[in-house]
Amino acid sequence: MQRTYIKSLDGIRAIAILLVMAFHFDIIRFGWIGVQLFFVLSGYLISSILLKEKDKPESLGARLKKFWIRRSLRIFPIYYIYLVLFLAVYLFTAFPMHYLHDLPYLFSYTFNLTRISSSWHESPVYTHFWSLCVEEQFYLFFPFIIFLLSRSSLRVLTVIVLFATPIFRWLFSTYLLQSGKSSFEIFDIIYWFPLSHLDAFFAGTAINLFQLANRIKRPQLAFTGILIVMLCAGIVTYILDHHGHSFAISFGYNFGDTEQYQQVWYYTMLNIFFAALLLLLVTVHKNRLATWLQVVMENNQLVAIGKVSYGMYIFHWIIQTQLIERWIPVNDTNKYWIFIVDIPLVYLCAWLSFHFIEQRFTRLKDKLTGTKPPVKIIY
Numbered sequence: 001m002q003r004t005y006i007k008s009l010d011g012i013r014a015i016a017i018l019l020v021m022a023f024h025f026d027i028i029r030f031g032w033i034g035v036q037l038f039f040v041l042s043g044y045l046i047s048s049i050l051l052k053e054k055d056k057p058e059s060l061g062a063r064l065k066k067f068w069i070r071r072s073l074r075i076f077p078i079y080y081i082y083l084v085l086f087l088a089v090y091l092f093t094a095f096p097m098h099y100l101h102d103l104p105y106l107f108s109y110t111f112n113l114t115r116i117s118s119s120w121h122e123s124p125v126y127t128h129f130w131s132l133c134v135e136e137q138f139y140l141f142f143p144f145i146i147f148l149l150s151r152s153s154l155r156v157l158t159v160i161v162l163f164a165t166p167i168f169r170w171l172f173s174t175y176l177l178q179s180g181k182s183s184f185e186i187f188d189i190i191y192w193f194p195l196s197h198l199d200a201f202f203a204g205t206a207i208n209l210f211q212l213a214n215r216i217k218r219p220q221l222a223f224t225g226i227l228i229v230m231l232c233a234g235i236v237t238y239i240l241d242h243h244g245h246s247f248a249i250s251f252g253y254n255f256g257d258t259e260q261y262q263q264v265w266y267y268t269m270l271n272i273f274f275a276a277l278l279l280l281l282v283t284v285h286k287n288r289l290a291t292w293l294q295v296v297m298e299n300n301q302l303v304a305i306g307k308v309s310y311g312m313y314i315f316h317w318i319i320q321t322q323l324i325e326r327w328i329p330v331n332d333t334n335k336y337w338i339f340i341v342d343i344p345l346v347y348l349c350a351w352l353s354f355h356f357i358e359q360r361f362t363r364l365k366d367k368l369t370g371t372k373p374p375v376k377i378i379y
Helices: 009-022 034-053 058-095 101-108 111-116 127-148 151-178 183-192 194-209 219-240 262-282 288-297 300-306 308-326 335-360 366-370
Strands: none
Touching: 009 034, 009 262, 009 288, 009 300, 009 308, 009 335, 034 058, 034 127, 034 151, 034 194, 034 219, 034 262, 058 101, 058 308, 058 335, 058 366, 101 111, 111 127, 127 262, 127 288, 127 308, 151 183, 151 194, 151 262, 183 194, 219 262, 219 288, 219 335, 262 288, 288 300, 288 308, 300 308, 300 335, 308 335
């Protein structure tokens, strides 16, 4: 499988993980959108791989096997090692609570589906794994769609999904409201539910499927226009639903708000914006904004973080809650400098994991699938 490496996309990964970490430190209220950025990016990257495989004269079984082996070697090792390590911890300390109850869902990548239960509980060890479950569920069915449908049918399906998913979020939130769920529960359940994010993955897919990098000659205009609309929507929402925090840390995209149907349109707005952002990085039509953005995203520090962002996502929550907050009372005065210390600490753990564990498995990708090493092209 000939694959193209785009260096700036590692910078995007870095931005996404730093947003999530800053959100968990309560530094920026809109940091949760980092997960949405990961979803759109996944849609773009996975669809680019699958569409190239679609054109090869191989059987469906061979293509599925190749894709799933490669994904498994990248995702499973550190994830399951982490779960097994905490199983050992639990057997000696009974920490984390409810671990044996949640373990089957964690092992089967269905933990995100437990959020709808009234007995759901948060964990300092693995709550954030809900997004990994959503991604894995996407990887399970998406190859079938790409390989079995024609490109014209895929384009029609993509348009349908982009319009139908917000409708689903609205209908689902209405059902949850009638079921007696609180405003925050409605937002959070929708956030965790896999079907709520189909338009995120398909927004990234649309870039490849409709060849937008070639067709849109002025992507900077599309990006700027979407950015203005997104900021205006945020300003209006902030004015209507002011909760005491400053606009600078939320931009009107405050996690958990549903008064203005944010659980419906937040995701649509963010998905379109992030797709436009990715389009700037992969466009063949050079312009000043795209060039500047690519230079920023190819910064060595950002790229280094992006390369180990998966491990950083795995480890950041346990390091924050059990290694830092357990010994240092974090408050509005010191949380900024503690966060500055937290970043290199999480990065170090992820770097060690990447080089001494994860790469041992990813090196097997080409051997087990019988493919050539990737062609490394940086733009």
